[in-house]
Amino acid sequence: MAADMTFKVLNESVGKVVLIKLKGGKVIRGSLQGFDQHMNLTLESSEEMFAEGKTNPLGTIIVRGDNVVLISPPPGGQ
């Protein structure tokens, strides 16, 4: 059912690299390990990505869901 797709897509993304855009413009890429009903996300091997192609390693992180604008697989998928 279309109304249940959000968590189905998140569930299928577990173990894959996702790109997260946060409020305020921060962009983070990492391997999705888990999530919860608030869209809190756990990422492994994550890194912050900057406009000029530089990255800053963040390791394992928890992202609080209310900061998330959108979640996507990176261009080219994985």
Next chain:
Amino acid sequence: MAADMTFKVLNESVGKVVLIKLKGGKVIRGSLQGFDQHMNLTLESSEEMFAEGKTNPLGTIIVRGDNVVLISPPPGGQ
């Protein structure tokens, strides 16, 4: 009943291209795959649209509902 129309309209838009305006001014276009009661949206073949007509492909994305200002079919519908 008029009070139940929000999700009826969303439901009828599944599989169609919708235009999403987000808080902060971001505009995204994509094929609506699903939604939930928080207005979280799943889009396929999505792209960010810029004022000067340029676009940036985003692929499959989840948009967190609390960022949404409005949702509409694109001019010309589909």
Next chain:
Amino acid sequence: MAADMTFKVLNESVGKVVLIKLKGGKVIRGSLQGFDQHMNLTLESSEEMFAEGKTNPLGTIIVRGDNVVLISPPPGGQ
């Protein structure tokens, strides 16, 4: 009862042209098709209105309720 008037007024406005002012200053005019308990609104034949009298057609849209500042019939009613 005075405490139940919000949705009574919204209900009486269904099928009529309403003017919506959003947080951030956006002004939208359209025919109200429906609403829900979050004040999410469905509008038909909607258009964004700009200060200098210009308008931009938006067609059918869903406005997420938490962006709404006020809702009114347009000057001159309908």
Next chain:
Amino acid sequence: MAADMTFKVLNESVGKVVLIKLKGGKVIRGSLQGFDQHMNLTLESSEEMFAEGKTNPLGTIIVRGDNVVLISPPPGGQ
């Protein structure tokens, strides 16, 4: 009881002219027709008031409660 006074005061103001200050500085004056538990307000013969004493007629409006900072009878009451 002091803890129930908010809606008692609102209830006594129905049919009277009230002054509403909104987040962002907008000031609106109108005849209170109703309210609900979110402090959504319905006003009749309302007008936006500007610093220099100018006003802009808004007619009947619904103000979404989460925009309200304070509600008061106008100086001089009614």
Next chain:
Amino acid sequence: MAADMTFKVLNESVGKVVLIKLKGGKVIRGSLQGFDQHMNLTLESSEEMFAEGKTNPLGTIIVRGDNVVLISPPPGGQ
């Protein structure tokens, strides 16, 4: 019990002059008439206070609780 003190203090302040600091910097002083569980406040003989010692009379007002930063008896109490 320490965990129930908020409303105990508010209750003891009913009928006394309190100073309210709001988000955005507005400062209001008035006689507390009532409150509710959202920290919505009803004040009588209230006035807005400006940095330079000027005041603007507001009369009876309802302050929506989500604007409140802090509530205190005025310096010197009453």
Next chain:
Amino acid sequence: MAADMTFKVLNESVGKVVLIKLKGGKVIRGSLQGFDQHMNLTLESSEEMFAEGKTNPLGTIIVRGDNVVLISPPPGGQ
């Protein structure tokens, strides 16, 4: 249990001087008298602290919990 520590720490701080940092940068110091489940705080002998070491006495205050960024005992404890 680690998941219940927030209110345990608050409870142990009752009667002690705590330092509160608020959204927007305001810093307040006072003797914690009570709190509730929203992290609303009641402080006695409180004062606002400014960058240059100046303070402004506030007496007894209620701080609305949603303004709080962090709570700590002052450097040197008590």
Next chain:
Amino acid sequence: MAADMTFKVLNESVGKVVLIKLKGGKVIRGSLQGFDQHMNLTLESSEEMFAEGKTNPLGTIIVRGDNVVLISPPPGGQ
């Protein structure tokens, strides 16, 4: 299950040094003592970290969960 991972990761981090990024850009490092379902965090031996490598000791603190953007073990873990 992936959907329950947020608090599992937090639970495994108790007693370890974590890095917290807050809305507004503040960065705090400290030993995680506890958390709750709002992501309120209790940290010991905490310090605020500044861009130029300087730190400011904060001791034991409670961070209100709604300020949190992300939580991570520091580079190099512990």
